[in-house]
């Protein structure tokens with residue numbers, strides 16, 4: 001759980017963010033402008049700030065995320081220059097925001113100190129490697145003993161040590177990102193960086209600079225040279241999440257990098273060699289996107305040397321008891337309460353539900369049950385709380 005301060009002029013935005021972040025287990029305070037925000041800030045410790053106020057930049061050592069209606073590259077670059085750790089455009093894509101929050105929290109002094117363990121005596125350039133190693137030990141297990149999960153694990157073990165590109169396909173919340181992380185963990189690149197890009201969340205004007213970087217002066221607000229994600233992932237893995245949502249012009253540029261293994265920063269004419277393994281994921285039906293002219297067929301073939309299909313939870317309901325046990329243990333641990341039990345009948349009831357949100361939805365339901373139920377979760381608890389409407 002973290003303490004988060006949301007500063008935004010819109011009441012509905014403040015309420016929505018507060019509700020959602022509290023649902024994720026964080027303690028949230030809100031303020032409508034930077035001045036009142038700073039008063040709240042002065043009286044309490046915060047781990048992260050979300051700032052939707054377009055006025056003066058926040059002067060704080062706490063990581064902060066800019067929320068903005070303006071999706072231009074200039075606006076994003078300006079926010080980064082002002083010290084924001086991330087930039088999320090409005091209307092807010094909640095998955096993208098939660099992802100940014102998770103990453104922002106990893107940048108709090110406590111998290112960095114954690115990750116860098118005995119970093120005091122370590123030269124600065126070594127710290128990022130330590131962070132990568134610390135992050136690695138946090139990659140959760142792929143829990144499950146059903147046939148589809150056994151197949152998935154076997155495939156990961158076979159494919160990970162190769163440098164083959166992998167396209168991970170599956171519905172939302174099935175664990176595609178988890179699969180990508182394990183493909184990196186079990187590869188020879190495991191000591192290199194794992195860099196993730198959410199292609200759906202980056203406005204098309206920004207994607208080139210985000211992926212390939214830019215030179216100083218490439219556009220009005222490019223006052224500093226910046227490395228893009230491909231360069232950041234050099235000798236490691238680049239995970240292009242939601243690739244099915246990437247614009248056609250950006251697809252053409254990515255295709256060129258995959259063919260030539262070189263990138264060119266925006267505003268430069270110099271090619272830079274990059275050694276990157278690309279993994280991509282999508283919840284879209286790519287062949288259908290190809291037939292509709294929304295996705296380049298040549299890029300699809302470049303990306304999909306191997307295709308891994310991640311099963312839905314409905315295809316693996318046998319795993320629900322073991323997943324529930326796993327989530328009860330981790331969530332009760334996070335809330336610092338004794339691990340709750342669940343009746344067999346309650347588990348059977350959970351197995352009857354449709355689970356359109358897959359494992360992410362199951363995790364949310366278990367968290368809700370942990371919060372709302374006594375020490376033993378009963379079938380009536382499941383009936384009452386599992387659909388989230390109470």
Ligand SMILES: Nc1ncnc2c1ncn2[C@@H]1O[C@H](COP(=O)(O)OP(=O)(O)OP(=O)(O)O)[C@@H](O)[C@H]1O
Pocket residue numbers: 095140141142143144170171172173174175176177178179283359360363
């Ligand atoms: N087999 C599994 N065992 C344990 N936890 C899992 C498993 N699969 C997924 N999870 C957890 O479920 C949540 C959703 O997984 P993940 O983010 O990897 O899904 P995704 O398919 O990438 O989702 P989206 O398409 O919405 O981005 C995460 O908290 C992840 O750790």
